[in-house]
Amino acid sequence: MRTPTGLKYAKTDEWIKVEGDEAKLGISDYAQDQLSDVVYVEFMVDVDDHVSKGDAVATVESVKAASDVIFPASGTIVAINEDLADAPEMLNSEPYEGGWMVKMVLDDPSDLDEMLEAEEYEAYNEEREG
């Protein structure tokens, strides 16, 4: 399981990577592994939407389950990864690269303070696995 450093992780298994003024959001390697083969990504937001922490980004459907991806921070959507419509399997194969889901401008970067660092998230996953 990959958990790259430099990203922030939520206990609900999203990651956020700050790049300049924008933040990129996706789901973790752990999350895609739990879901198994992703077959469809249904976005709940559009570009220019303002979203609040806790809102749903998308519903990710796999052969096993449908699961909501949640915004760990508030902000405005600036881009949606349209490639996922035709290639949802990118969430499985490259969750931190081609599998990014949305780009947003954060309202308040301090929202990220509550999120976990890579090593903390790894420890949290180990704890969950029991």
Place this chain on the structure above:
Amino acid sequence: MFTPHTPQEIDEMLKVIGVDKIEDLFQSVPEKRRFPKLDIPAALTEMEVAAELNEIASANASTDDFISFLGAGAYDHYIPAAVDMLLRRGEFYTAYTPYQPEISQGTLQSIFEFQSLMTELTGMDVSNASHYDGATAAAEAANMAYHIFRGKRKKVLVSRAVNPQYRETIRAYMQGQEDVLVIGDEEESSFAEDTQKLIDKIDQDTAVVIVQYPDFFGRIIDYTKLVNIAHEFGALVTFIFNPTALGLLKPPGAFDADIAVGDGQPLGIPLSYGGPYLGIFTTKEKYIRKLAGRLVGETVDEKGNRAFVLTLTAREQHIRREKSTSNICSNQGLMALAATIYLSLLGKNGFKQVANLCYQKAHYAAEQIANLEGYDLAFKDTPFFHEFVIKTSKPVDQINLHLQNHWILGGYDLSQAYPELDHHILIAVTEKISKEDIDDFVAALEEVAHD
């Protein structure tokens, strides 16, 4: 009474719960109510029961006894004998696919063929495996449109010329959705400018515009402008179609309809009180993920043979569960099969012939009736298919009562659902009606006008 337990087992169970006998379990019921003596007549023999039931059944009248001019959503078409013969085969005569559906390749193939026929009929991209009836399919269309816009568009615009029962079902379905408005059909209308009035109501908040084709009054309306304007506003358009009419008319797909639904009853399914009928649901490929119900797809098995599977099942409760947008996850299997057999027997040309016969006979009937004193065609300038509205000088119930004495089922009294259409009768003519039947009907109508 049959119980599967032996006396020993019963004693054992009673001992475990600490009770002496079964009767003791009913102690809390007042004694005089505990074991009432039922006042029912002695049992009859099978022969006596059959005789009694036959007598009750003979009080019914069916379209075998009457010549029927009654339509308004359900139509008396001829059903080839082979439809019922094949339908009653044991392999088919079960309501559902088994819980491991792929084991029933025959059932899945028949659904696949049904879907293919429906897309060919409507000119749409995809069809599901069917819904319960046309009204349910129309309500699912509103529901699907609402979810396509993720609840952001709040208006469902419905034409007043949509079947009143369908409009009721759409409202019943949508009442659970927050803030959704089902509007457009409230005001009494002259109906001549109904389409334009509906167009004027389309706005940015409109999720879907629902029209009927031919409309409830049998009229063939060109919805080109309505579809264009709806699409300019980003709204969807649903056509509620009559499948028989599509044997002659330009299909909903050619209008760029987003969803096309209808009742498949005219396709080999008999008239019956309360159904079962058949809901047809078709849409564009881009909405396939939002399509409720089952969908059968074609694939190949591991040996490379053609095979059929239930596909995109994630849309239903199996996987999406509480996130699914509809609670429908089954279909009207046997009726879908009836429609499939019916269309296969008729073939493309036979089906067109049925549609053409309906059209020609209805037009002959309309012309004859409109020539009578006391009867006028209500919508003179609008083309119609196999159903039309006549304005009458006598009350419609009086006319229908008179027709009954001639073993004729008259038309639908439009004042039931449209107060503004008092003295208006909706008349349907199918291929089953002969020229003599129509002439008898016209003569009976003439009689009652002079009463």
